[in-house]
Amino acid sequence: MKNIYEFLKGLKDNKELKSCQLLIVNDDKQAQIANDIVSFLGFESFVLSDFRANFGDDLLSFSEELQGITKTLNDYYSYKKENKILISPIRTVSFPMPKDTCFDSFEISFADTLKLEDLKDKLHNWGYYFVDIVTSEAEVSIRGDILDICPLGSEKGFRVSLFDDEVESIREFDIEDQKSSKDEIESFKITPAFLALDEETLEDINEQIELVESDAFIKDIHSLGFWYLGDLGEYLPQKLNSFITHEALDELDEVYVFEDKRLNKDKFLTIPQITYSKDYQEIAPANIKEFLSFHEGKKVTIISSSEAKVKSFDLELSNEKINYVFNNSIINLVSNDEVIISLNKEIKKRRKKKVRLVLDELQNGDFVVHEKHGIGQYKGIEPVVVMGAKRDFVVVMYAGDDKLLLPVENIDLIDRYVADGSSYAVVDKLGKGSFAKLKEKVKDRLFAIANDIIKIAAARELVNGIKINTNKQLLTDFAKKAGFDYTKDQKRSVKEIFDDLNSGRVMDRLLSGDVGFGKTEVAMNAMLAVVLDGHQTLFVCPTTLLASQHYHGIKKRFDEFGIKVAKLDGKSTTKEKNEVKKSLENGDIQVVIGTHSLLSVKTKDLALVIIDEEHKFGVKQKEKLKQLREDVHIFSMSATPIPRTLNLALSKLKGMSSLLTPPSERLGVRTYVKEYSEKLIKEIVLREKRRGGQLFYVHNNIASIEAKKADIEEIVPNIKIEIIHSKIKPADAEKLIERFENKEFDILLATSIVESGLHLPNANSIIIDGADRFGIADLHQLRGRVGRSNKEGFCYYVVEDKKKITDDAIKRLVALESNSYLGSGTALAHQDLEIRGGGNIIGEAQSGHIKQIGYGLYLKMLEDALATLSGDKKEESESVDIKLAISAYISSDYIVEDRVRLELYRRLSKCKDKDEVYVIEEEMEDRFGKPDIPTKQFLELIIIKILAISKGIKTISSYEMNITLTKSDDTKETIKSSSKDDDDIISATLQYLRK
Structure with missing residues (x-):
């Protein structure tokens, strides 16, 4: 800190700023220190991310850093004053960076004319991802006449409503819950998510990528484009006036461990070095008032984020001898004539928020549990015409090819079936009543468990x-x-x-x-x-x-x-x-x-x-x-x-x-998805060895684990490997772990036994063989084995043959790789983990029951048992059978994506109050435009369902103009609508129920 401060202060005092436009530092931490100093001294600061890739790496797992570099360079080049300094970790500027011609921006304003096809092409060329729902920056979604986009560097999304091709309104929206603000704005700016490339340049880069031999899972502009900039790239230390800290020069050997296409190492040695400070010392005063009393007569600057913080340190704001600066900088230095003290504490880097909107991505073929009928297989949503009216039904297959058609308004009666990783669901027989008996048996067992828990809790209270x-x-x-x-x-x-x-x-x-x-x-x-x-x-x-x-x-x-x-x-x-x-x-x-x-x-x-x-x-x-x-x-x-x-x-x-917050010194785990090859395994092992680390190799099959060991020894000779799995005696397993901790061998070849609990800070690479055969929650847990110290962890999800795995598996693995919400892979993992975690609370002894009815229903029943015994008796969930001859469904013309429709069906089916329905209707109008007739009628159908349950009505059916309502005591009432049109039937039913 003191060296950088003295150097930059000297530049400022001598008005020599033009001689420094690039300050090269060691890493992110030093870049933050430099940023504080640069800003404090009144320069405009731009900080590049620490880019720790190696040439040719698949950059999907570096997407956060790449987006940061793009944003910073765009801001740097568009800032036209001269008092600017670019700060960069040495690894980043050892690669060629995009030239200023690669950056641009444009605005979308109220009343603009937008040609959607042209805009789509431009955003694609600029590196934006096209998705169903915009949940993070650099994503765009176009649904009919509504455009959602979250520009790079923005925490909010922008929702543009079009009338034909004219911009009718622009509003900000929250990417967590998709709700837009009521206030309209005039305009917003879009900058490139990768680079502002034209069609021709993009094609040239894509052609080069196609010819490259790479182990990238998906070869495209996002994964490899940065490496093939060609004439569009330049080395910043050669272009800008640069200075380098001595700590960054010390890093040179580590930066050049791998033979990459980097700036020549000798070039860095010719960059002027920031020398050690002679005048300044770093300080950490415990008592600030007392410390200042020893330095009277010096120029004193106190940095604080607020006036309140100054008062909390018992310092007087009116003291004319102290210069107060209000910002978040952290600088603590003393010299013969100056004292600078910061009252601020380090602000931890913000983690990406989890998206609250978890999509219920039920895939065709997934197992589900119906509360009454048991375990079946989900086969999608089908439109069915009943009594001349079209409705959507969830199709669930049971044993003997029996088919259950569940009205979408009752989708809350089914839940995803999750037991444990090794369980495979056995489908039930429809209508045999055996599932009801099973539920009763489990319920009795749960009451016993809940009773024990409550008795012990009550006894302990006394x-x-x-x-x-x-x-x-x-x-x-x-x-x-x-x-x-x-x-x-x-x-x-x-x-x-x-x-x-x-x-x-x-x-x-x-x-x-x-x-x-x-x-x-x-x-x-x-x-x-x-x-x-x-x-x-x-x-x-x-x-x-x-x-x-x-x-x-x-x-x-x-x-x-x-x-x-x-x-x-x-x-x-x-x-x-x-x-x-x-x-x-x-x-x-x-x-x-x-x-x-x-x-x-x-x-x-x-x-x-x-x-x-x-x-x-x-x-x-x-x-x-x-x-x-x-x-x-x-x-x-x-x-x-x-x-x-x-x-x-x-x-x-x-x-x-x-x-919920990771330790500040922990770096994220860099994740890659790769297709298996001997060359890849050799490269991973040697790369970790070169930095003095060890590896986990997960091969989840005890029968073939010895053969796998022989394979690895053949690929990487002179490497020491030991095997651990559940059939090894605990005492021997412990000795193995101790030897691994003492660095007596290089690779621990294991089954998924290493999934939890082990803390081995020197093992920072993990290879997971056959990653497509693991659940997403297991992959998340295994990834947690590495990156547990201040060293960066590397996780490789390896698949045998990417042509043989499903599109869905590819999508989920790539979502894990880029740590983004491109699918909702990670949100789904979180959901799965929650379900698994819940079952675990009850204890493994219950796994037999859980396997029979699934975790979701098991938890629900346990919660009911606990609530009942605690005196908070829950109301029995009631349902109503609606057989109205009306066309009511969320239309695929209105919302194209099936998974989004499924999510809305799920949320609407869980509504217990009509106000909840109106909130979702408002959200739908906001996100997708005005609902069409079938969609509007479906929303009214949900209102009918809620009102009918509150009135104790079991069934509602219609024939021609007659509407029959059956109450829970089996009494019936028939009302007439003014016609047999859908809207009249709905109107008459609602009118009766609202009485």
Whole structure:
């Protein structure tokens, strides 16, 4: 920081800005520091992303950085004043960058004339993705006379309504929920998503890409175009006046590990280097007022994001000796005549938001569960003419080719069938009543489980918990010695646990957080608080591997506090077990980490039990732990998200905390989808070896895993490989992991046993063989094995032959690769994970029942059981059979995409109140224009359904002008419409129901 500040200040003081237009730094972090300094000194700053690709890489997995580079260069070239500085990490400017002629922009304004075909061509040439629904930047969707677009760099989308070819209105819309604002705007600007290319140039680049030998899964402008700019590219260090930091020069060897088409290494050595600062020192004052009193007479600048923050540091805004600057910069420096202090803390990089609009992508052939008829196979939506009127029906196939036609307004009666990864659904026989009997059996079992859960929760409420004093300086010191700053979620979770421990009530809290988000660190705070107060704690893990890892990590952190930590698991000898149990009983040991062996130990003064990967334990096992001592505090951790359905039900019984923010030093995992080749495997292994790392190779077939090992050894000789799978003894598996952690071999060849729990920071590449055969949730979990330190992780989803896998599988894999919402692959993974996570909460012992009725229905029934026993009896879901001779469906002319129509059918079918329907109708009009007649009539049909249920009506049918309504007590009433036209039948029915 001090070197860059002194250098740029010298330029500013001597009015020599033209001599520096490009500042080359080490990485993203240094670029942010330089950005703060450049802005503070009054220059206009433009920062390029750290682009860590290698020449020829498939750039779909670098789409975020590429879009960032495009946006920054576009802004830099269009800024016409001279006080501008481009800041770039060294890796980025070692590649040729697009010339200023590759950038452009245009505006769409109210009352403009738009030729849609021309606009489509232009946006395609400029690198925009055409999608059904715009959910992130650089996407565009055209539906009839409505254009949705989210320009590059914009957080909002823009919705353009056309009248013929004239722009009738422009409004911003939220890409999360698709709702547009009521206020119209005059115009908005569109910049290229890749480059502003004309048709001819684009064709030239595409021709070059076609000729290239590449392992890119899809060869197109988005994946490989950047490498074939040719005359459109230039090396910025040769074009602009440049300076380089000495840290960036130190990176040169790493930048040139691979022989790529980069700027000649020697060229960087000729760029003027920013020398070490002689005058400035970096500072971190603890007490700012006291620090300033030692530096009186110097020029003092205080940087703060707000006036309120200045007051919170007890500084006077009226002090004329201090120059206040209000922005978010972080600069802390002192020299002989100047002091600069920032009150701001580092702002974490914003993660991409998850799109709330999760599309229910039921594919033809997926298994579904009907609440009454059981498991069947979804076969799409079919229009059927009934009594001369056209309606849409969901087609579900059952055993013996029986077909169920479900009216779309009742689509909420079916749910996706999910059990576990290995389960394959068995379809039920339609109309035999066997599914109803099965449901009753499961319901009885669930009531027993729910009853146990509630009894224990109620009993614990009556018991006074062990009160732990959490207000100790040692606890603050422990957090500071973690070697990293806690995320805001970690701080909040620690506070919630401390509040529980301090409350005098018995704690029962569940912490959910993704792999590597720091759950164990949170747990250690609780353990330390308990031990410092003179009590004991047990840490229970599902496997010896995990127990061993936690033992080494926790022992290392607790040693300096003089806390005795022991291990008790299947690998411990009888002598060791007896010693640990004896020490626990007489109070010599405060912390024991182990597996199921801990379920039956005796303790002297146990106050806290921590259960890791709690979804791996059955309900009974968890309750047995609670019975070790009735006033013991329970803290559970799980890497699977808690499903919305269970969250409310369970939160009445236990506390919930969640970690949603990744640690600041963690880099994302770079993901690639590749077709298998020996050359590819060799390149991946050698690339990881060159940076001193190790690899996971996932091959999910024990029968052929030895043959796979021989293949890899042949492809990459002199490489050390070991195999691990579920049939290897736990003790041997643990030794293997220890050897892998000690870097005694290079590749751990495994089945999906490595999916959860392992923390091996030096293994940062993972190859997943046969990725198309894994569920998207499993792929997400496996990817979480790497990138767990401050090193970038690489994940390769490898398929045998891309010609043989379905379009859908390709779409989902590519969606995972680009980490975007091009399909809704990742949103779907999240949904799947939620469902899986929910089943896990109940415990693996229930997997038989779950397999029979699917997780979705199982959770629903458990929630009902918990609610009933808690006294919040839920209303039975009611339905009405509507057989009106009207054409009512969401027309494919109105909404072309089947998946979007299916999503709207699903949302409308779940409406319980007519106001909810009107909100969706307003949204549909906003997104797709005014509904056509069949669509409008379908919306009215949903209103009829809601009103009929509220009036206790079972069936509504019509013949000619007669409409018959049957009530729940089987009494019937017949009304007449003024004609047999659709609108009159609807009008008469609504009029009756609204009375």
